[in-house]
Amino acid sequence: xxxxxxIFILGIITLFASCAKLDKxxxxxxxxxxxxxxxxxLRMALNSLYMNDLPDNYMDSQTADTYGTAANTISSxxxxxxxxxxxxxNAYTQIRTTNDFLTNYSKAQITxxxxxxxxxxxxxxxxYFYFWLVKRFGDVPxxxxxxxxxxSELYGSRTSRDTVVNKMLDDIQFAINNIPQQSAIKSDIGRxxxxxxxxxxxxVALYYGTYFKFHTEVxxxxxxxxxxxxxxxxxxxxxxxxxxxxxxxYRNLFLQAGNDCAEQIMTMRHTSSAxxxxxRARSMIYDLTFNPTKQLADAFLSSDGLPITKSPLFxxxxxxxTEFSNRDPRMALTIWRPxxxxxxxxxxxxxxxxxxxxxxxxxxxxxxxxxxxxTANDILMRYPEDLLIYAEAAYELNNSISDADLDISxxxxxxxxxxxxxxxxxxxxxxxxxxxxxxxxxxxxxxxTTNGLDMRAEIRRERIVxxxxxxxxxxxIIRWKTAENELPTSLLGIKLDKVTFPTITKPLDANGFVIxxxxxxxxxxKNKNYLFPIPLQEISYNPKLTQNQGW
Numbered sequence: 001x002x003x004x005x006x007i008f009i010l011g012i013i014t015l016f017a018s019c020a021k022l023d024k025x026x027x028x029x030x031x032x033x034x035x036x037x038x039x040x041x042l043r044m045a046l047n048s049l050y051m052n053d054l055p056d057n058y059m060d061s062q063t064a065d066t067y068g069t070a071a072n073t074i075s076s077x078x079x080x081x082x083x084x085x086x087x088x089x090n091a092y093t094q095i096r097t098t099n100d101f102l103t104n105y106s107k108a109q110i111t112x113x114x115x116x117x118x119x120x121x122x123x124x125x126x127x128y129f130y131f132w133l134v135k136r137f138g139d140v141p142x143x144x145x146x147x148x149x150x151x152s153e154l155y156g157s158r159t160s161r162d163t164v165v166n167k168m169l170d171d172i173q174f175a176i177n178n179i180p181q182q183s184a185i186k187s188d189i190g191r192x193x194x195x196x197x198x199x200x201x202x203x204v205a206l207y208y209g210t211y212f213k214f215h216t217e218v219x220x221x222x223x224x225x226x227x228x229x230x231x232x233x234x235x236x237x238x239x240x241x242x243x244x245x246x247x248x249x250y251r252n253l254f255l256q257a258g259n260d261c262a263e264q265i266m267t268m269r270h271t272s273s274a275x276x277x278x279x280r281a282r283s284m285i286y287d288l289t290f291n292p293t294k295q296l297a298d299a300f301l302s303s304d305g306l307p308i309t310k311s312p313l314f315x316x317x318x319x320x321x322t323e324f325s326n327r328d329p330r331m332a333l334t335i336w337r338p339x340x341x342x343x344x345x346x347x348x349x350x351x352x353x354x355x356x357x358x359x360x361x362x363x364x365x366x367x368x369x370x371x372x373x374x375t376a377n378d379i380l381m382r383y384p385e386d387l388l389i390y391a392e393a394a395y396e397l398n399n400s401i402s403d404a405d406l407d408i409s410x411x412x413x414x415x416x417x418x419x420x421x422x423x424x425x426x427x428x429x430x431x432x433x434x435x436x437x438x439x440x441x442x443x444x445x446x447x448x449t450t451n452g453l454d455m456r457a458e459i460r461r462e463r464i465v466x467x468x469x470x471x472x473x474x475x476x477i478i479r480w481k482t483a484e485n486e487l488p489t490s491l492l493g494i495k496l497d498k499v500t501f502p503t504i505t506k507p508l509d510a511n512g513f514v515i516x517x518x519x520x521x522x523x524x525x526k527n528k529n530y531l532f533p534i535p536l537q538e539i540s541y542n543p544k545l546t547q548n549q550g551w
Contacts, residue, residue, distance in 0.1 A: 060290070139158035255367075293493060496508060
């Protein structure tokens, strides 16, 4: 029987968004009385959670690293409290699904271990969606049972963030304890694994460990060092499990060739035959809605491991494309290097035209498809995140990190480009410079001291470039409490090469860089913008929710 015939049991209503809907079951022969019996019933009841668009790693223009088709209201300080909020609605819809499952799953006539595996999946997803809520709104209503119109919780107040975080961590720990490792369910690839649960634990603990370390103005009963220790331990458990490894070809990692490789921990799978597919095939070669800025391009180190402001190997920005020479190999795999072969028309080298394909002069190459329609996985978790979490948590615990810890984390990432079956992560020689691309040297304490660098800044830089365009950046500047400094800056594009672009007229700064958005139009209010406003419609339904400060 097809999945859609089982989803009757989910009967979703949107919590707090509308109190006028009742749970109703379709007029079919299926009903709760004859459903929750088999393992397959439990699988099918959870499949809608996999099939929906999960609100996670996505490209956006809320930071200074990316610009869209117009100025972003968040980074421009013009965002207004909305009537409704998609993340609020989607999260509570999915939380209702998990709560309904957890109310009924124990009825199945299967072993306790089988039941607990699927209960672990449900609790993983419940934590996953609450994480999105508390990151965005702070205190939110916490509900762990299925509600109806008579439920008092519909009109209750918001639950403290501390309580919600603890509840999330309890759910995640249950998932860790009961969900198998990936190697134990190879025939079930695509479902949540122990590695995914550990990575979520590490992600949540790092977020709030650093948030409470740097947001000293926020009152909390959670101890940031306990959270950072948990983040480090969870990430190390993933590393030590040997369940995952780095995929050598960084380019193909984000294309169909990389689907279900050993680096991917959790994905949205788009192949129609996938067990947990959402049935969609991607249709764009690359997303022209979002373009990298100079801020992101400048973050990539020179091949000697030094920032471009310190490296003698940096050759400047003109002629067009020069800045890609002698850089971190990931730069040319994240941002399209001028004159590299265009994947759709290899005979025509890639060049920005400023009219149809970029507002900044840069275009993302990561996720740029070479096959249409694409069924490449949307990667929601991958192994490098655990390596980066381990390094950052280790450093933030004591404001220092050992070379041994750097070797198993950041230096492992850099080693991806030293040897392998593909040439430097799939990079073809540049047709204009034919320069040799070199892997970065190891990051060590000695290197930091000798070159007058800052270890925290370099650990954060590694995260910026490795996870570029994967949806982490805004969360990072929020938890680090650097948004107030990073967002109110001019957004710049390439240094305009008049030889390459003789007819392009763009506003330029004093150094000749394209001004994409002037600093005068960018704001961030540190007294209110670290949280989003509660949607106005929700407060109109339930005044006890109250509004966040400043909104």
